[in-house]
Amino acid sequence: MLEIAILGVLADRDLHGYEIRKLLIEDGLLMSLSFGTLYPALARLEKAGAIKSFLQTPSVASTQAASAASSVRTPLTGSLTGERAAAGVFLRPPARSTRSKKVYKLTDYGRELFEKLLNDDSEVADRRSFDIRLAFARHLSPAARLKLLELRKSHVASTLERIEAISKQPKRKHWKQRYENLVIEHDIESMQQDLAWLDNLIKKEKDGSQAATGNGQQPAEPSRQQ
Amino acid sequence: MLEIAILGVLADRDLHGYEIRKLLIEDGLLMSLSFGTLYPALARLEKAGAIKSFLQTPSVASTQAASAASSVRTPLTGSLTGERAAAGVFLRPPARSTRSKKVYKLTDYGRELFEKLLNDDSEVADRRSFDIRLAFARHLSPAARLKLLELRKSHVASTLERIEAISKQPKRKHWKQRYENLVIEHDIESMQQDLAWLDNLIKKEKDGSQAATGNGQQPAEPSRQQ
């Protein structure tokens, strides 16, 4: 889930860890994200070959970056600090911080993986997962988008049915006042709202899709990038 | 969180693990609960002295049970187990299965712990935790109940504000169409609904409380039942 989010933001542009977290949180995609989760996740993704890091110092750009990425832990001492000192004088780059950062870039495999994860419908059950996938839905084909929404809808619908069945259990009849019931009734309301929202999205999606196939526009995937 | 749920159902009656799970799920308190979570949790609670198990076999009752429980902690009343033994013989217990089960009983300490956890307001942030505590709210004093609701309300309200701020970010303006926005707008709607629900509950709670102090009725804890 975190993986998708990371790959998703890196699909638009290269970022370092700290920035990724900031973006994910400030844009409302994740309510919170600790460094203790993020950095190991980045390490895992890099190890898997989905992303590749390069050190970014004010002057040194991406050519050297490749070499830095190879070593497990580059001694970023002596020469580097020297370069930085020199560079600081001339460039005064991203406004702030000359400190070396590890900037991550999506690899080809990473792009593949992103698409795969985005299309993997096994996790519609979890709202958080679904939300993140929907947030990146512009990277999906209209058909895949519709499938995502329909799947989520059917999941919510069946959960709703299950809970409605519970709330109608005979023993609940004389529990009307109990707090248990308040919770369940609230759950039901929430799901009904979710369902209505999904229905609405599905409708819009179908309209849009129709329009697109109708007039040759392409609202598909690559149109968004920068 | 699981702990509260377990203690909560055991507050009403003695149950064995399998039954606890069934109850918790069938009553809609938990969407799912695996044995791999439940049994270790029961073991932890017993080790902590909050619950105490005794073996229940169709005829042979708890004289042996006491020894089976081994007691890391307080050796509970012998008289209690005696009563059980007698009951087992006469009552022809739960109709089914002669297989030995470990029936759990809340200890005095367990009742204390339950109350403490129920009154511990540190976890209003998580809806699941809040829901479970609300479901057992009949065990709380009217004042504590109100506090629980108010705290949850203030949490949801501040989260809502945060997200509304995000959705109003200038950069979002020209993102109207983006899927990120759909997700956020949906979050906002959900929270608004939650807030309205909470407001309603709080109002009802206050009315009930007022009525009680006003006319001498006591809608405190036991009045709610049935």
Next chain:
DNA sequence: GTCATCATGTAAGCCGTTACATGATTGC
């Protein structure tokens, strides 16, 4: 000079899951 923010990590631990192991009893 000190505090907030930027920046990257590690370690310990909680909470939960699935999968595995085991076996009795009931209903068909």
Next chain:
DNA sequence: GCAATCATGTAACGGCTTACATGATGAC
């Protein structure tokens, strides 16, 4: 006889959190 359900557990692992360790830089 066979499948479903009852019943209790263990092992391995996943995902996330907090707390810790470290240090540079910018703002006041």
